[in-house]
Amino acid sequence: MKVKRFMGTNMQQALRLVSQDLGADAVILSSKKVAEGFEVVAALDYQSEQQNPVEVERQLELQRELERAKDMSRERQRARAAGEPLPEFTPVSMPDRAGAQLSTRPSSTPVLEDGKEQSSRPSASSNDSQYHQMMERMSGELSELKNWMVSHGGSAWDTGRPITWKQSQLWQRCQDVGLEPSWSDRIVSQVTEQNDMGRAWKQVLRQMAVDLPVAKQGSLDKGGVFALVGPTGAGKTTTIGKLAARFVIQHGADAVALVSIDSYRVAAHDQLRSVARILGVELHTVAPGEDLAATLETLTGKKKKRLVLVDTAGLASQDPSFQGQLAMLKRACTRKGSGSRMRCLLTLPLTSQGRCLQENYEHFKPAGLAGCIFTKLDECFSLGPAMSVAALTRLPLVMIADGPKIPDDLHYPDAGKLVRLAEQMARMARTRWQAAEAMSLANRRQTGSLQGVH
Structure with missing residues (x-):
């Protein structure tokens, strides 16, 4: 399980940040208003029946530690430029987990991955080394998180079942083709392709053809x-x-x-x-x-x-x-x-x-x-x-x-031909609307220029 915290001035901005980092398999664990704005906590590979609050808190503290390290790095750069003493960096305590983790001591003595203590006034190189180690760890934690998810939204016709970002995109394409929302929801829920949108859309088209009931060829020729x-x-x-x-x-x-x-x-x-x-x-x-x-x-x-x-x-x-x-x-x-x-x-x-x-x-x-x-x-x-x-x-x-x-x-x-023709009609309609919108925009700009001349 991988957990990450997102901050935004409003809920829409926080969800937009989620959309930039987390993928289609992620879920939103919590959202709340804080002093800085709105906080959204999202996770990947999260199983509700196997909740682990300690692990969630550990990863959130890891993220906070990284944020503190970044702030400290900026403060040290400012201090160097101003000729002031370099501030010290002290990690916060986090819930431990088996394996190599950051440990904490009662004193303010920083501790590295190998457990070796530093002096009370660490050198710039040791702090930079620790910072880079934390960056690498966070990079590993978030390496598989990508794209955008809207798991909190559900589907249009079944709000109890989450719908992923990819499903929502496929669902919207079905709307462009003219499909009823309930049929669109049934189709996209059966898509198994998880990586490539092009292949996923082809699977949607195949499912349309399968779902379309077609009588046997020549059925009326018998009388x-x-x-x-x-x-x-x-x-x-x-x-x-x-x-x-x-x-x-x-x-x-x-x-x-x-x-x-x-x-x-x-x-x-x-x-x-x-x-x-x-x-x-x-x-x-x-x-x-x-x-x-x-x-x-x-x-x-x-x-x-x-x-x-x-x-x-x-x-x-x-x-x-x-x-x-x-x-x-x-x-x-x-x-x-x-x-x-x-x-x-x-x-x-x-x-x-x-x-x-x-x-x-x-x-x-x-x-x-x-x-x-x-x-x-x-x-x-x-x-x-x-x-x-x-x-x-x-x-x-x-x-x-x-x-x-x-x-x-x-x-x-022929079901396959009908589906392909339906998609072609949708593409043509979208092209016409885009051309009409571009022409309208050009006309508005030209009108504005002429008004400016007068």
Whole structure:
């Protein structure tokens, strides 16, 4: 265990001094206000269940001894310059520990490491030798203490668990990527790299990819019954067109059927009707109060459609019709009979804020969500919020839409590529902000110069 005392005019300055000397494995033992300002005592390799007050005090006294030696050295230099008698140096007593330590005597006679006494008025060379010995000892005591630590702060979401300086830096980088704080906290707590920040960040990125649930490649190519749910403007109908077009190319138009339960908006069926006409597939509409499960039973049973896609209305949760549509979807998802049971896929537009995406998940969760689809990748500037929803809810990511083209702009996801793209977006955003800040500063300086001229 290695202990050190820090003094500052205020607590922030004292902690800043801690940040310059102690590393990520250190803890703060105490902090108090003293006559000189604020005192913070921190330790490295400190185990709370094996506290040793004598050892702590011994190392603190060792530090005080070094500080006295430094003050004495400055005083002797001043005395030499002024031609005054050189002051004597007398060590203070410290708790002893097995091994070579500074011993103390009742008299004022200084004692060196080897136990040999000096005269009552030591020479300059003997005092300098003792000073250098103490400096070497302190250098050895503090050789492994480095960097900065904030162990007293805890994490943002779990204040009971300390978070080190390195973890706090990694956590902040996760925020730049757009990750939710709770996911960031979980990721950085799993980092094992302790020395190199670059390698530690790579480990964070790998953990992001591991945490992101991704459905099996080609999972929708086998067919099934899927309802796309989500807010208005999320891209549900366009995504249905892309999925239907892909399946028609592979299996023919007779294998696909489209169903719309969006009877709440004016001309709600027009876009889907255009898609069905172009692709040559069947389109069925189900009005509020009708049995969606019965329609699906007909399509997957008698007509043997391999892929049935259901388009839903993007209703707000406060809309009186929302609960009716939700109940219709739940009945279809739990129906029993021939053919595939319907599964709901949450459509998450990447242009929405993280809180909106979380609320969308909560609103449609009662329908029984089987996965999610990211849309509008080509329009977004941060992947972190949507990735956080998928990771924290364990909702598998099934597809990604990155443009308006049918069926080209629809792909199966790759977790590693998504994480790298998310980091790249964060770097670009930071560069833009830095450039904007530099330009703003230059403009302010130019304005100030012009005002000075006038």
